[in-house]
Each structure stands twice: as C-alpha cells, then as structure tokens.
C-alpha cells in the first residue's frame with residue numbers, strides 16, 4: 001500500500017451520520033463522540049484542510065503543525081444539524097460527498113430492515129456548507145454499485161452527478177467517493193475520463209499504487225465502535241486500522257448483496 005498521504009501526516013477520515021439515533025450497522029456516530037473527537041483535534045493542534053488542497057501543494061508544508069481531512073459520505077441531514085455546528089465551533093471544515101438523486105429526500109438506497117430512513121440535506125443546506133468553506137464532491141447519482149453497471153450507465157453516474165452538482169452549486173467538482181466503496185480499474189479509469197482529479201475509498205487498495213493512484217485515495221472510517229483510543233490510532237495512520245477497515249468495507253458490501261437478494 002502506498003502510504004504517501006500518511007507519510008505527509010494527513011489522515012483522511014470518513015464519517016456517514018452524526019446522530020444519537022440508533023441505526024442499522026455502525027455508521028451512526030453519536031453526537032457526544034463526535035464532539036469529543038473534534039475537541040481532541042482542536043486541543044492537539046490539528047487544522048482541517050480540504051480534499052481539493054491537500055495534494056495540490058497549495059498549502060505551505062509548514063503552515064500548520066498537524067492537518068486532517070474530514071469527509072462525510074451521503075450528505076445525511078444529521079451532518080448539517082449536528083456535525084456542522086460543532087465543527088464551526090472549532091473552526092473546522094469538511095467535505096461532503098453528495099448523491100444527486102437523493103438531495104432533499106430519504107436515503108432509500110440504504111438497506112435498513114429495522115429503522116426509519118433518514119433524510120438527506122437539501123440544496124439550500126448544502127449551499128450553506130459551501131458558503132462556510134466546505135468542499136463538495138460526488139457520491140454518484142443514484143448510489144448504485146458502480147462495478148455492476150454498463151459503460152454507458154457508469155459514465156452517466158460519474159459525469160452526470162458532476163454536472164448536476166456544478167450546475168446547482170456553481171462550483172467545480174473534482175472529487176468523488178464511490179458508493180458502497182465499490183470500484184475497480186474500469187471505474188477509476190472512467191472517473192478520470194469524467195474529469196475527476198481525486199477519488200476516495202475506504203481502507204487501502206492495490207489500485208492506490210497503480211496507474212490511477214489519486215483516484216483511489218485511502219481513508220479510514222470513524223464508526224459507532226470507535227472510542228478515543230482507536231480514533232487516535234486512526235489519526236496516526238496505524239496499519240492495523242487499515243487492516244480493520246478493509247474487513248469492515250467487505251462487510252458493508254454485504255448490504256449490496258442483501259439488496260440484490262431481497263429487493
């Protein structure tokens with residue numbers, strides 16, 4: 001695995017929902033946990049940098065003592081309601097990966113046999129984050145498994161979501177996070193052709209060191225099961241945390257299979 005990003009001491013963390021509601025799986029991080037994590041970052045001299053800047057050289061290497069990238073997949077409204085105000089308090093900004101078909105709607109793509117579906121941010125809420133320094137990237141149009149699509153469908157998901165976001169938000173969209181963390185060399189190639197400069201995955205991948213390394217940049221997810229000790233070892237880019245993440249990512253693919261079988 002290419003650890004370039006961690007060698008530069010820029011951990012990239014991935015969240016989904018910041019909420020006290022109980023969810024299916026481990027994606028719901030309770031608000032008080034999130035507050036503690038942000039407080040820890042602040043107390044320890046971390047500053048957030050955007051996904052657009054952290055590899056561009058636009059940031060002076062020694063401008064900040066420690067840097068972190070905070071990303072949020074799916075644009076859940078709990079990120080707007082709970083994470084955004086806490087991050088503002090500490091002067092942090094994040095990156096939101098948006099599913100364009102679900103803006104302002106319920107997360108009906110998600111397998112959720114037990115709980116209620118939660119809402120996605122609407123365009124006004126997303127625009128407010130952008131106005132406050134947040135970055136937006138694509139999380140596709142419909143949150144389908146990109147590796148299962150025809151070339152035309154795949155290109156539509158990649159290019160289409162980019163165009164919708166650019167039109168609605170009037171900003172350039174250069175980054176993508178792949179739904180269900182499902183990708184292969186074809187997806188990375190098409191993402192590049194569609195105009196993405198960086199793509200984000202969960203865990204590590206051999207693609208990271210191959211032809212399109214910037215289209216498969218490793219992140220570590222923060223989950224319900226993370227307490228301060230594992231949060232700290234994720235910040236440090238601990239290899240065992242990557243190992244754990246790769247296992248969690250495989251299990252989350254279970255929800256794709258579940259959906260194929262039962263829906």
Ligand SMILES: [Zn+2]
Nearest residue numbers: 073074179180
């Ligand atoms: Zn997602």
